[in-house]
Amino acid sequence: MLFKRIHAAWFVIHFSLIAAVCFAGIFSLVAEGATILPSALGKYARKAELIAAFVLGKEAAASSPMRQGIATYLHAAGIQAGYSFFAPNIPDYHKLTLELYHEDGRVEYESPHVIGRAAALRLDSLLSRLADKRYEPLQEVVVKMLALSVWREHPDVKKIRATFGAVNLPSISDFENGKAESFQPMFSYDFSLREEEKRWESPIAPDNVD
Amino acid sequence: MSKSHTLKEHGARALLRRGSGDFIGFLFPPETDKWLGALRIGLGLQVAVYTLFLRTDWHHLFASTGRGLVSRKLGEAITSFDSSLIPKLGWLVALGGYAHIGEDAVLSIAWACLLCMGLLLLLGLFSRPAAIIAWFLHLCAAESGGLFAYGADSFMTTGLFYLMLSPLPDRYSLDHWLLKVELRGPQLLGFWRRVLQVHMCFVYFIGGLAKCLGSGWWDGSNLWRSLTRPPFNLISPDILVRFKYALPILGISICLLELGYPFFIWIRKTRLFWLVCILVMHTVIGLAMGMYLFALAMIVLNLAAFGIGMSGKRPVSAEVAVGRSTVQRTGISRRSALGAPPLRG
Numbered sequence: 001m002l003f004k005r006i007h008a009a010w011f012v013i014h015f016s017l018i019a020a021v022c023f024a025g026i027f028s029l030v031a032e033g034a035t036i037l038p039s040a041l042g043k044y045a046r047k048a049e050l051i052a053a054f055v056l057g058k059e060a061a062a063s064s065p066m067r068q069g070i071a072t073y074l075h076a077a078g079i080q081a082g083y084s085f086f087a088p089n090i091p092d093y094h095k096l097t098l099e100l101y102h103e104d105g106r107v108e109y110e111s112p113h114v115i116g117r118a119a120a121l122r123l124d125s126l127l128s129r130l131a132d133k134r135y136e137p138l139q140e141v142v143v144k145m146l147a148l149s150v151w152r153e154h155p156d157v158k159k160i161r162a163t164f165g166a167v168n169l170p171s172i173s174d175f176e177n178g179k180a181e182s183f184q185p186m187f188s189y190d191f192s193l194r195e196e197e198k199r200w201e202s203p204i205a206p207d208n209v210d
Numbered sequence: 211m212s213k214s215h216t217l218k219e220h221g222a223r224a225l226l227r228r229g230s231g232d233f234i235g236f237l238f239p240p241e242t243d244k245w246l247g248a249l250r251i252g253l254g255l256q257v258a259v260y261t262l263f264l265r266t267d268w269h270h271l272f273a274s275t276g277r278g279l280v281s282r283k284l285g286e287a288i289t290s291f292d293s294s295l296i297p298k299l300g301w302l303v304a305l306g307g308y309a310h311i312g313e314d315a316v317l318s319i320a321w322a323c324l325l326c327m328g329l330l331l332l333l334g335l336f337s338r339p340a341a342i343i344a345w346f347l348h349l350c351a352a353e354s355g356g357l358f359a360y361g362a363d364s365f366m367t368t369g370l371f372y373l374m375l376s377p378l379p380d381r382y383s384l385d386h387w388l389l390k391v392e393l394r395g396p397q398l399l400g401f402w403r404r405v406l407q408v409h410m411c412f413v414y415f416i417g418g419l420a421k422c423l424g425s426g427w428w429d430g431s432n433l434w435r436s437l438t439r440p441p442f443n444l445i446s447p448d449i450l451v452r453f454k455y456a457l458p459i460l461g462i463s464i465c466l467l468e469l470g471y472p473f474f475i476w477i478r479k480t481r482l483f484w485l486v487c488i489l490v491m492h493t494v495i496g497l498a499m500g501m502y503l504f505a506l507a508m509i510v511l512n513l514a515a516f517g518i519g520m521s522g523k524r525p526v527s528a529e530v531a532v533g534r535s536t537v538q539r540t541g542i543s544r545r546s547a548l549g550a551p552p553l554r555g
Contacts, residue, residue, distance in 0.1 A: 008400055011237060012262050015408060022416040025422075036421035062291075071293040078367025080292070085361050087425025090435040111281060117500055118260075119267035120441050122358035126280065129257040129357060138284070142357070145280045149270075172434050172454050175447055196537060 017056065017070070018079050024052035035088050042088065050130030092166040094127040096143065098150050101159040108154070112146040130164060131186065139164070140189060147191050163188040241378035241400035243393060247334075249406070250341070250380060252510030253369050254331030257344050260366065260503055261325040271355050272299055274313060285356040297346060299354040311501040318346055329515035331373075334383020341378060345370035362504040367411065369511055376402040397452050406515045411472035416486070418468030427465050430457030466492065475516050485516050 029035050030045035043096035053059055054075070074080040100108040114123055129135050130142060147160045165185040264271065272282045286298045299320060308314035327344035330336055333460050348370060352363040377394030379385035380550050386393065426432030434457055451458075473482040489509055496505025 004238060004397075008234060008237055011405065011408075012399075014405070015412070018412050022412060026416065026420060029420065029423065036425050037423060068293040070523065072295040075289070075292065075296045076349065076367075077371045078349075078364040078369075079350075079444075081364060082318075082420075083413045086419060086432070086436055087417060087420035087427070088422075089426050090432050090439060093439045113261070114270060114279065115266040116263055117254060117441075118263035118503060119271060119358075121360060121501065122250030122271065122439050123279070125360045126357045141284065142280055145278075145284070149279045153297070167440075169438055170434060171431060172457075175438075176451060 008085075014077070017074060020052045020055040021074065021079055022082040022084075024056065025084050029084065029088060077152060091128050092131065093124075093163060093169060094131050095167050096127060096146060097163045097165075098147055098164070099161040100150070100154055101158045101161070102154075103156050103158050108184075110150050110154075111147055127164075129164065133182050139187065143189055144191060147189075151191075151193070157193070159190060159192045161188060161190050224496070237404050239400040239404070240395040240396035241403050241520055242396065243377075243399050243405075245403050245514045245517075246399060247335030247375055247377070247380040247382040248347075248518040249369070249373055249376070249510065249514035250331055250334060250337060250378065250383065251343075252506075252514060253341075253366075253373055254328050254333075256503070256506050256510060257331060257348065258325060259506060260348070261296060261321055261328060261329075263503065266320070269314060269412055270519065271358060271503070272317055274303075274445055280357060281362070282354045282444055285354050285358070289353045289356050296353050297350045299350045302350060307503050320350070323347055334379055334385055335388075337378040337380075337383050337385050338374065341370060341374035345374050360499070360504070365504070365507040365511060371506065372402060372406055372409075403515065406511065407475075410511060410515045411475070414468040414471035418471065419464045419467055422469060427461045428458065430459075430461045433457045433461045433464075437498060442501070444500050445498055464491065481516060481520065485512060489517075 027045040027049035030037050031042050031049055033039050033042060050059070057064065057070040060067040071080070096112060098110045098112070100110055102108065112123065114120055126142070130139055135142075141162060143162045147162050151157055151160060163185050164187055165183050168182045168184055170179045170181060223456060243490060261268075269277075270279050272278060274282050286300045289296050299317070302320055303313050304314045306312070306319075307430060311319075320461060324347045327347065330340035331344060345367070348363075349367055352359050352367055377398045379391050379393070384389075385391040421427045421432075421511045424432060426435065434450065434454075436442060437445055437450055467484070471484060471488065474484045489512060492505045492508040492512070496502050
C-alpha cells in the first residue's frame with residue numbers, strides 16, 4: 001500500500017506541475033491580449049499567471065534550490081513548456097537576409113541554411129524566437145553567429161548586412177486577388193571583417209545597429 | 211450535538227477513504243504490457259529517425275562558438291538560467307576533454323550512441339539501460355540546442371522519461387525472449403499507462419483550449435496560414451484555395467477534436483472514433499506540413515496510451531486472467547504459448 005501511496009503522491013505532484021505550466025501559458029496569452037477574450041480579463045489572467053509561476057517556484061530567487069529543483073525536473077520530464085502549439089494564432093514567418101559585400105565590389109544575397117529538412121524546421125524555430133521580445137537581448141549575438149556561419153563559406157566577404165524581419169503572407173482573399181507576400185524589416189546589423197581579428201574565432205563584429 | 215458531530219466526522223472520514231480508494235483504483239488498473247511494447251518500439255523508431263534525420267546537421271547544430279550555426283554554448287547558457295543541473299552536451303564535451311577526446315569526436319560518439327540506443331529499444335535488448343541513455347542523450351541535445359527546439363523534442367523527452375520509469379522489459383522484447391528477464395506486475399503497468407493517458411489528455415485539452423481562444427481557428431484562416439507558412443508549405447496554395455470552404459470546418463473540427471479528447475477518449479463507444487480522428491490529424495500534419503518527427507511522436511504516444519489493447523471489451527482483466535486462472539484451469543495459456551511466464555502481481 002505504501003508503494004501505491006508513493007506513486008499516487010508523485011502522480012499528484014507531477015500533474016500539478018504540468019497543470020501549472022500549461023495554465024500559466026494560457027493565462028499569459030490572455031493577459032497579452034492574444035486571444036478573443038475581452039481585454040478586461042487581462043489583469044485577472046496576469047494574477048492567475050503569477051499564482052502558476054509561484055507553484056513553479058519562479059517567484060523564488062534564481063539560486064533557490066527549490067526553484068532549481070523544479071526547473072530541472074520540468075526539463076527532465078519535457079514538461080517545461082505548455083502545449084499551445086500554433087495557438088491561439090499561427091506565429092509570423094521570419095526571415096534573415098544577409099547581404100554579402102565582397103572585396104571585388106560584388107554583392108550577394110544569402111540566408112543561413114542547413115542541409116536536412118528536420119534541421120530546417122529547427123532553424124525556423126530559432127528565427128521565430130528571435131522575433132520574441134523575451135529574446136531581444138540575444139538578437140545581436142545570434143544574428144552575428146548566423147552571419148558568421150555564412151561568412152565561413154565566403155571568406156572573401158568584407159562586410160555583411162543582416163536584415164531580420166517578418167514576412168506577411170497573403171490571406172486567402174489576398175492570394176486570390178494576386179497579392180504576394182511582403183517583407184517587413186524589424187532590425188538590421190552591419191558586420192565587417194576586421195583585419196586584426198581575421199585569425200580569431202569570431203572574426204566579425206557589428207559596425208552599427210539600425 | 212457531540213454525537214452528531216462525531217457522526218459527521220465519521221462520515222467525512224469514510225467518504226475520504228472511499229475517494230482515496232477510488233483514486234488508487236483509478237491509478238492502478240491491472241494492465242498487460244502490450245502498450246509498453248508499443249511505446250518501446252515506437253520510441254526506439256522515433257530516436258533512430260531523429261538521429262538519422264539530423265545526421266548531416268548534427269555538428270552544425272551542436273558545435274561550439276565559431277564552428278556551428280549558433281554556438282551550442284549560447285543554448286546551454288540560456289538553459290542554465292533555469293537551472294545549472296539540467297543535462298547538456300557541454301558536460302559530455304568536458305568529460306571528453308579529460309580523456310583528450312575533441313569536441314567533434316564527442317559529438318559524433320553522442321550521435322552514434324543515441325542511434326544505437328534507438329536500435330536497442332527497437333529490439334528490446336537491454337531495454338531499461340537503453341531507455342535511460344536515450345533519454346539522457348536526447349535531453350542533452352534538446353537542451354544544448356534549446357534555441358532550435360520545437361514541440362517534437364518535448365514529446366520525445368516526455369516519452370523517453372515515462373519509458374525509462376515504466377516496468378521494462380515487455381514480453382515482446384529480446385530481453386525477455388533471450389535474456390529471460392522477468393516481467394513486472396500488471397498494476398505497475400497499469401499505473402504507467404494511466405500516467406501516459408492523463409498526460410495525453412492534458413496535451414490535447416490545453417492545445418484545444420488555446421486554439422479555441424484564437425479567432426483564426428474558427429474561420430479557417432489559421433489553417434490557411436499554417437499550410438502556406440514556410441517551411442510548412444508543402445502543398446501549393448493554388449490547391450488549398452480550391453478547398454477554401456472546407457478550411458473553417460476543418461479548423462473548428464481540430465479545436466473540438468482536441469478539446470473533446472479528455473472526455474471522449476475515456477468513453478468506450480467514442481474512443482476508437484476519437485483515436486482514429488487524432489491519428490489521421492497527426493498523419494496529415496506530418497505529410498502536409500513535413501513535421502514527420504512530431505507526427506511520429508504523437509502517433510506513438512497515442513497508440514501506447516489509448517490504442518494498443520484498449521479496443522472492444524475491457525482490456526485487461528481477460529488478459530491478466532490468462533496469466534492466472536486459465537493456467538490453473540487448463541495448464542496452458544496464451545502467455546505461456548508465447549514463451550512467457552504468467553504475469554506476476
